[in-house]
Amino acid sequence: MTVTTPELQLNNGVTMPALGLGVFQSPPEETAAAVETALQVGYRHIDTAAAYGNERQVGEGIRRSGVDRSEVFVETKVWVSDYGYDRTLHAFDKATRKLGVDQLDLLILHQPAPDRFDQTVDAYRALERLLADGTVRAIGVSNFMRHHLDELLRRTEIVPAVNQIELHPYFAQPDVQRADAEHGILTQAWSPIGGITFYPGFGDHRRNALEDPTITRIAAEHDKTPAQVMLRWQIQHGRSAIPKSTNPGRIAENFRIFDFALTAEQIAALDALDTGVRHGPDPDVARTEMFARVIPED
Ligand code: A2P
Numbered sequence: 003m004t005v006t007t008p009e010l011q012l013n014n015g016v017t018m019p020a021l022g023l024g025v026f027q028s029p030p031e032e033t034a035a036a037v038e039t040a041l042q043v044g045y046r047h048i049d050t051a052a053a054y055g056n057e058r059q060v061g062e063g064i065r066r067s068g069v070d071r072s073e074v075f076v077e078t079k080v081w082v083s084d085y086g087y088d089r090t091l092h093a094f095d096k097a098t099r100k101l102g103v104d105q106l107d108l109l110i111l112h113q114p115a116p117d118r119f120d121q122t123v124d125a126y127r128a129l130e131r132l133l134a135d136g137t138v139r140a141i142g143v144s145n146f147m148r149h150h151l152d153e154l155l156r157r158t159e160i161v162p163a164v165n166q167i168e169l170h171p172y173f174a175q176p177d178v179q180r181a182d183a184e185h186g187i188l189t190q191a192w193s194p195i196g197g198i199t200f201y202p203g204f205g206d207h208r209r210n211a212l213e214d215p216t217i218t219r220i221a222a223e224h225d226k227t228p229a230q231v232m233l234r235w236q237i238q239h240g241r242s243a244i245p246k247s248t249n250p251g252r253i254a255e256n257f258r259i260f261d262f263a264l265t266a267e268q269i270a271a272l273d274a275l276d277t278g279v280r281h282g283p284d285p286d287v288a289r290t291e292m293f294a295r296v297i298p299e300d
Contacts, residue, residue, distance in 0.1 A: 007046065007260070010242055012163040013186040014029055016140045018075050018108065022047030023253065024192065024246035027201070030056045032248040037063025039250045041074065042258050049166075049190075049244040051112055052077035052097055052297045061102035076101060077244075079144060079166075080129075082293040085111070085121040090128035094137065096299055109138045110164060113145035114154075117288035123157050127273070130160050140164070145285040148181040155185065164188045168243070168282045170196035171232060171275040172211055176288040194236050194243035195229040195256070198281040208281065216275060220268050227255060233271045234259045 007019040023040040025033050025048070033056040041064065050060045057078060064074055069106070078101065084093035098104060108203055109129055115122045129141035142164035146154065155161065165182050167175055169191035182189045196211025198204055211217065217228045229245065233256055236243040245256045264272070283289065 007044070007153060007257075008237065010188060010240070012140050012188055013161060014140055014163055016107070016163070018077075018188075019045070019047040019241065020242050021037050021045065021233065021257065021259070022049045022077065022242065022244040023051050023076065024244035025056055026054055026147070026192070026246050027062060028054070028056055028246060028248050030059045033059035034063040034066060036248040036253060039066045039253050040149055040257075041067035041069045043254045045253075045257060046073055047075040047077065047244070049077045049184045050101075051081070052084065052093060053079065053081040053112060053295065057097055057100040058102075061100060063070070065102065071103060074108075075107040076103060077110070078106060078110040079110050080125060081112050081295065082115045082118075083296055085115055086117065086126035087124040087128045087131075089126040091131065093297065094128075094132055096297060098137075099300065102218075104137070106138045108140045108142060110142040110144050110162070110166060112168075113283075113285050114143070114147075115288065115293060116286050117290075117293075119150075119153065123154065126154060126158050126162075130158060133160065142166070142187070145283075147285055150285065151181050151185065151187070161185050164190050165241070166190040166192050166244075168193055168198060168280060169236070170194060170199065170211055171217065171235065171272050172196060172199055172216065172277050173280055174273070174276040176276070188242060190242035190244065191236050192244060193282065195245050197246060204281055214275065216271050220264070220271065223268070224262050224264075226259075226262060227254055230259050230262075231264070231268075231272070234249040234262065234264055235269060236267060238264055238290050
């Protein structure tokens with residue numbers, strides 16, 4: 003039986019598979035194989051970013067899979083060093099060249115640049131232009147908090163289709179989710195199984211969400227894994243989720259979430275795990291060195 007993911011409708015009518023493969027920190031040499039595996043097991047949505055340095059391998063994986071380009075929802079992100087109207091138009095050229103595609107399904111700003119919000123707005127205006135031209139099918143943002151959204155909406159025309167944010171049971175950002183919902187923006191979860199709670203280099207004293215007793219209990223009740231429970235929680239909340247893996251078994255595992263359902267009590271128990279503590283970078287803090295990172299032409 004071929005499993006397919008449910009589709010979510012974006013605010014401009016475009017549909018997007020709810021579950022996608024993430025490739026943050028996927029080494030370029032493993033990325034093409036991961037994408038190929040994902041497409042073979044049924045994924046039809048890949049999320050990458052200029053800053054991940056693996057757009058070329060994402061394109062290669064899509065071509066190698068034999069799945070038609072038109073069947074794959076391709077999402078990527080513009081990095082901060084490419085913010086500004088003309089620079090962002092050019093960032094589109096760089097991304098499509100590396101991916102080997104003419105059109106992007108979703109192009110988003112990687113994060114607000116708090117030290118240069120004017121450029122962030124200009125970058126978004128370039129996305130609006132690309133959308134009007136039909137070279138991208140939907141546009142959006144990532145790591146925007148309510149006040150970033152408010153300012154962006156005040157200064158631009160098109161409401162973002164998607165806001166991709168850190169979102170796992172330990173950090174669910176209810177206020178950002180509410181802001182998204184108020185504006186008809188779809189919330190998309192990065193680190194949806196809490197990878198950021200155990201990635202090295204993101205701070206000590208973290209608890210690994212995959213080992214959480216509530217999550218492991220619920221997983222046992224369904225004969226599923228903690229990762230599957232967290233992904234199911236994301237999907238039942240109506241969110242998009244893009245779990246990262248380069249391991250073929252785990253890529254397949256993360257896709258087997260459409261044959262069970264969490265109860266209302268289980269969802270409430272997962273909701274109650276929110277600590278309100280961010281694990282990833284604070285979108286209000288300018289990271290000067292990171293922001294300056296140049297995205298190569300090819
Ligand atoms: P790997 O690529 O070796 O599978 P997130 O997307 O929430 O940030 O999580 C990604 C992290 O979780 C990566 O370290 C990934 O490693 C690991 N991972 C992905 N899927 C699973 C799974 N089903 N079970 C355990 N770990 C997983």
